[in-house]
Amino acid sequence: MKLDSAIVSLLGLDPDKTSVSSSGGVGMSSASTSKITTELPDGSEKQYFMKTGKGREAEIMFAGEHASLNAIHNAVPTLCPKSFGHGKLADAPGKSFLVSDFLELSGRFSSSKKSPNAMSLAQKLAKLHTTPAPIPEGYESPQFGFPASTCCGDTPQDNTYTSSWADFYANRRLRFIVNQSKKANGADKQLESLVEETCNKVIPRLIGDAHLNNGRGITPIVVHGDLWSGNSSVGKLPGMNEPEDVVFDSSACYAHSEFELGIMKMFGGFGASFLKEYHELVPKTEPLEEYEDRIRLYELYHHLNHHALFGGGYKSGAVSIMRDLVGRTSLRGLGRGIEESATNPTATGYRGPGPIGRLAPPNPEVEALDTLPLPPLDMVDGDDLPELVHELDGPVSGVGLPRIVPCAGKISGQLLILHAASPTYTRFAPSTQRSPY
Template identity: 70%
Template sequence: MTIDSAVAQLLSLDPKETTVSGSGGSSFSSTSKITTKLGDGNEKQFFMKTGSGKEASVMFEGEHASLSAIHNAVPTLCPQSYGHGTLADSPSKHFLVTDFLDLSGRRGSSTSSSAPSLAAKLAKLHSTPAPPPPGESSPKFGFPATTCCGETPQDNSFKSSWAEFYTENRLMFILKRSEKTNGPDEDLRSMIEKTCKKVVPRLIGDDHLNGGKGVTPVIVHGDLWSGNASAGKLPGMEAPEDIVFDSSACYAHSEFELGIMKMFGGFGGSFLKEYHELLPKTEPAEEYTDRVALYELYHHLNHHAMFGGGYKSGAMSIMRNLISRYGD
């Protein structure tokens, strides 16, 4: 397969020295491996996603921004993204190009004794303060691009308050998405509104966390379930290291990351022990488990918005428990 001229131009590749081969895919996109011979005779590989329509364009723009933010903070944690755009030969299709990731190992079993673990890399990521938005003097919660968690394009408009961002940009936002796809649901709306009004300020209010100091926005992957983490080699690596991909980033409370990690499992007690030795739990630490449950709630609601079915019961269970503890 020949390389599209828009991709070749983005990467400054010679089409005569470049081939494109299929490399699997997902429900959202098709994937390919680009192999090219450089001027010095060495071979280099890239990974490309393609998809159709405006949805793919939005998704790839967000993933490019996500990977770039993560890579800038911890270069060995994720593939570098080289750009996104529209295919010249198929103007209805869009693309994203990143480093090719050789998934040749099992997460946690790096053959490089000097390579940091996923817990260490994630702790470093979550210790890196977000940059201020353009024209602002201090960091804010949000992100400069729309990012997609699954197929959901998220509202990442900036907020100064973490509690406000989580209420408006995550819980109330995903309720509206759910009502659009599944129809009105008075019980679900009532529980989410009560959670936003009572539980959010009590558990993650800016005047409550860290003794009233609040939390600093940091970059989070945003969709870090076990299927988006593996071990592999990026360019320049001699041995596999723990890597993440398919990110849906935003600048958030670091513990927000742990919600989806808990929902789908795959990150055991030893991972969390190492992670929190490097990055202690937010105070009050005794409410940590409930904060993670509150953050897990968003992902149950997002899956309900995308797929319907039994995800509502998981969300309702979390809310009933949190409201019983913090709803008075």
């Protein structure tokens, strides 16, 4: 495969000493990926990672990912690849490209191969989330937003700057994505009404600028923006002698640090030990008792985004979250958390995300933890499903894609149930093992 002359010029490569080969997949996006291998003047070899795509959508996506990767890389250089540039291909009209460091992946659960001296993912993310956002040109203080439009999956996001986090989340995320869903799936009065109620009632109550941190507000920091388990792994960046925890396919913006945790909770795979380590370095925002509700509010955006992209059962998860938060806001019941609602079936507290809810009555030995969505089925290979759902201690049987049938497997003492009726799974565990996360 011949390397486009625009990339030869950007990287200053010798075409006669450079080759291009295919390289893996890239999650949700419609881009193609390649590995560039070149011989440098000193005789050493260097590799780059390249994405290419067609049309205006790819151009926007790559510009946003270029800015995202470098915003993260500048704060924590060992966390993600550096981007070298993006633009239009010279030899293929209508196509765009992005070129970054080549990341040699080892696999997300290859902990035995990781460097014992490197920072963990929790430590790296904590460093990222405690680095204040830069002050944009023309402003007097850091702003919420981002200097480029970014894509979460294939959804282009409006990152226009604002000084108010509550305003940014209501208008640039929730109202924006329900409009995207309307374009993709048609009008939905129920969904649109619930989003408006959430923006008007829940957001001022939970994340209002004068409410967080006892009126001190929050400082914008850069978030990855799409940090589900499929966008983190163990691998080597240039200069690393051993693999470390890394992330990729970012959709960054300057936001509340807890916004990052919404999608991490939605798809699971990070666990209580990760959050314990992380929160020892990045304390939960005050009020502490509303932490779980804030995370669910931030998870809501990703349910709505997946509904805009894929339709289907993701609407049910969004509706469940909004009904619960709106209802408890009206009853001043926010902040009650998981424990109270689990032990009191009449409480208006947390009942777990997703369209299924509780599948069985309370049992002294087995208790439903939560119901969570699986990644879109076209992203998941059947052999990879156990890894994507959770770190698995035992076998999972009966998994076939694009069809999922009920199956079960042990997960750290828990029971995993995959549902055929909707793209969700429910975790069950003895009540003594229930986690606050």
